[in-house]
Amino acid sequence: MEQRPSGDIFDSCDEFARTLAEVDVGGMLAETASAVSAGTRASFLRRCLGAAAGVGALLTATDAEAAIAATKNDVAILQFDLVLEYLQAGLYTEAERLDALTPSTLAWARVVGAHERAHVRAIKSLLGRKTVPSPGFDYGNVTSNEQAFIKTAVAFEDLTAALLKWQAPRLDSRSILAAVVTLHSVETRHAAWIRHIVGLEPATTAFDKPASQRKMAELIDSTHFVASKPRVARKAQPPYSG
Amino acid sequence: MDGSCGRSEHALFDAARAPRQVKTNRRQLVRRGVLGGAATISGISLLGTGGLSAGAAPSESQDQKIFNFALLLEYIQAAFYSEAVDHGRLRGEVREFAEIVSQHEREHVKYLQAALGPHARERPALSFGDATHDQRKFLAAAVLLENTGVSAYNGQAANLTKKALVAAAEIVSVEGRHAAWVSDLAGQDPAPRAADPGVSASAVASTLRRTGFLKPA
Numbered sequence: 001m002e003q004r005p006s007g008d009i010f011d012s013c014d015e016f017a018r019t020l021a022e023v024d025v026g027g028m029l030a031e032t033a034s035a036v037s038a039g040t041r042a043s044f045l046r047r048c049l050g051a052a053a054g055v056g057a058l059l060t061a062t063d064a065e066a067a068i069a070a071t072k073n074d075v076a077i078l079q080f081d082l083v084l085e086y087l088q089a090g091l092y093t094e095a096e097r098l099d100a101l102t103p104s105t106l107a108w109a110r111v112v113g114a115h116e117r118a119h120v121r122a123i124k125s126l127l128g129r130k131t132v133p134s135p136g137f138d139y140g141n142v143t144s145n146e147q148a149f150i151k152t153a154v155a156f157e158d159l160t161a162a163l164l165k166w167q168a169p170r171l172d173s174r175s176i177l178a179a180v181v182t183l184h185s186v187e188t189r190h191a192a193w194i195r196h197i198v199g200l201e202p203a204t205t206a207f208d209k210p211a212s213q214r215k216m217a218e219l220i221d222s223t224h225f226v227a228s229k230p231r232v233a234r235k236a237q238p239p240y241s242g
Numbered sequence: 243m244d245g246s247c248g249r250s251e252h253a254l255f256d257a258a259r260a261p262r263q264v265k266t267n268r269r270q271l272v273r274r275g276v277l278g279g280a281a282t283i284s285g286i287s288l289l290g291t292g293g294l295s296a297g298a299a300p301s302e303s304q305d306q307k308i309f310n311f312a313l314l315l316e317y318i319q320a321a322f323y324s325e326a327v328d329h330g331r332l333r334g335e336v337r338e339f340a341e342i343v344s345q346h347e348r349e350h351v352k353y354l355q356a357a358l359g360p361h362a363r364e365r366p367a368l369s370f371g372d373a374t375h376d377q378r379k380f381l382a383a384a385v386l387l388e389n390t391g392v393s394a395y396n397g398q399a400a401n402l403t404k405k406a407l408v409a410a411a412e413i414v415s416v417e418g419r420h421a422a423w424v425s426d427l428a429g430q431d432p433a434p435r436a437a438d439p440g441v442s443a444s445a446v447a448s449t450l451r452r453t454g455f456l457k458p459a
Contacts, residue, residue: 175400207415
């Protein structure tokens with residue numbers, strides 16, 4: 001079994017790193033690397049996420065046809081997320097356009113809006129032909145009223161992070177999982193950041209609990225933001241027990 | 243201490259969950275008062291290297307390796323914040339941040355120790371130099387440690403079993419919040435990009451090595 005680190009702490013770090021590097025040989029990392037150099041969606045993803053090659057690789061899954069290879073379960077999860085990202089991207093983009101919030105809130109909306117738009121493009125890319133169009137949204141006065149906007153933004157960021165935690169272990173594809181977790185931690189950053197701006201504690205607990213798609217669907221319903229029905233119904237509850 | 247094996251997966255995680263209900267005692271960590279040379283924290287590029295270190299199919303033994311790696315990170319974070327709080331040199335909200343986050347990191351340590359049982363690695367010898375005294379150096383080190391935590395967990399997510407992933411996701415979520423919070427306090431961008439790429443274990447190890455916080459045994 002796992003042996004206690006006996007000598008230099010660095011050695012045990014390196015040993016662990018080597019272990020993972022060994023098992024990776026000929027594995028997913030190599031495949032993703034070749035998929036990236038082959039072009040396809042990778043360059044697009046790199047551009048929209050503005051990150052190192054690693055991100056493009058992560059979000060391109062293991063090969064160019066990953067989107068088609070995704071299971072029905074994974075497609076349902078990604079479609080749900082896509083609609084959620086449409087909703088958030090629309091919310092923050094409209095707030096930015098109306099320019100009625102305080103400067104600090106607006107600065108947050110500008111950065112986070114750009115991220116959510118990037119998430120829309122990334123998830124669409126993962127879905128390929130299984131992508132769904134955006135529903136129509138009506139945000140009422142939420143995009144121009146400071147208090148309403150903050151309340152909504154905090155709720156959506158906290159709950160989106162919780163939702164992705166709920167979905168992660170329910171994904172079949174490890175490649176899609178690896179991509180989704182890179183979005184998850186950014187949502188937690190958004191949540192902590194807006195909380196900090198408005199004087200709420202950014203991190204209230206040592207362990208953030210997951211929240212189900214049903215819970216998120218309820219929040220979306222309660223806002224009445226969806227003016228015309230999205231195609232993804234909340235039936236998308238993938239089976240996972242344990 | 244090393245003889246126990248064959249705990250079922252359920253036992254592993256049930257045991258790990260139990261302590262989370264228990265209130266943590268304050269300042270349980272052993273204080274390391276050793277003042278080595280000043281920790282040099284340069285602008286290490288955290289997120290540019292590595293990527294998914296996709297290993298063999300997830301297994302309980304792989305979970306153990308990954309959790310032990312995570313435990314090393316959490317030991318460093320917990321000891322760093324505890325020492326900074328104990329020294330009492332931080333001011334204002336930075337002090338509040340250190341107090342709250344040190345509690346979180348100690349809970350992460352306890353969780354991982356419980357999950358690993360007899361396989362949990364021992365606390366490393368650590369030396370933080372000025373980073374726990376000097377507010378500016380503290381902020382720089384905290385930003386580095388939190389960002390490293392996020393990228394390390396993200397890099398291993400797909401290598402974990404589903405059960406281990408559930409726990410790791412709850413932890414990395416909080417690391418992401420810490421990272422954003424302390425970045426804001428340090429005047430840096432709380433969410434510098436649209437995705438937080440995972441970083442390989444070897445890149446994380448290099449970053450940790452470069453902090454100078456880990457003392458060779």
